[in-house]
Amino acid sequence: MGLTTTKAPYIEQAVSNGEMYITQPYELYSVENHDTWQRLFQRMQDHWSRYANQRFLDGLDTLCFEPTHVPRLEDVNKFMAPRTGFRAKAVSGFVPAFDFFDCLSRREFPTTITIRDGQSLDYL
Incomplete structure (x- = not known):
């Protein structure tokens, strides 16, 4: 099951406990989760090369995403925070507008x- 959207007991428990801000339990990602990330990342690279502007592509390069596995937020933050002052913050789901802007x-960034x-790669 891993950390698949709508099927993740870890997330369901956090929501049930009223926890909006959570940690990223990386060990819970399944092989299927990593495979889905890899497939989606590859598909998006084709679109990015055709449609994305150079600033987006430069930012993507700066983040050093690995195409083979789901990124660890701590690794993303190592690249993002020094350059932008922003850090990614894991959340359990929907963040109300006030909390989002806070x-x-x-x-x-929640x-x-x-x-x-893997069957929902086309969902926006």
């Missing part, structure tokens, strides 16, 4: 940590 005011299932 995070941004502290230069924290992000979910689940990976959609």
Whole structure:
């Protein structure tokens, strides 16, 4: 099951406990989660090379994402924080507008940590 969107007991438990801010339990990602990341990353690279502007591509290069596995937020933050002052902050799901903008005011960007299932790659 891993950390698949809508099927992750870790997330369901956090939501049930009223926890909006959580950690990224990297060991819970399944082989399927990493495979889905790899497939999606490869598909997006084709689109990015055709449609993305150079600033986006430069930023993507700076983050040093590995195409073979889900990124660790701590690694993303090592690259992002020194350059932008922002840090990714794991959340259990929907973040109300007030909390979202409060995070941004502290230069924290709320992000979910689940990976959609491999059958939902086209979902926006």
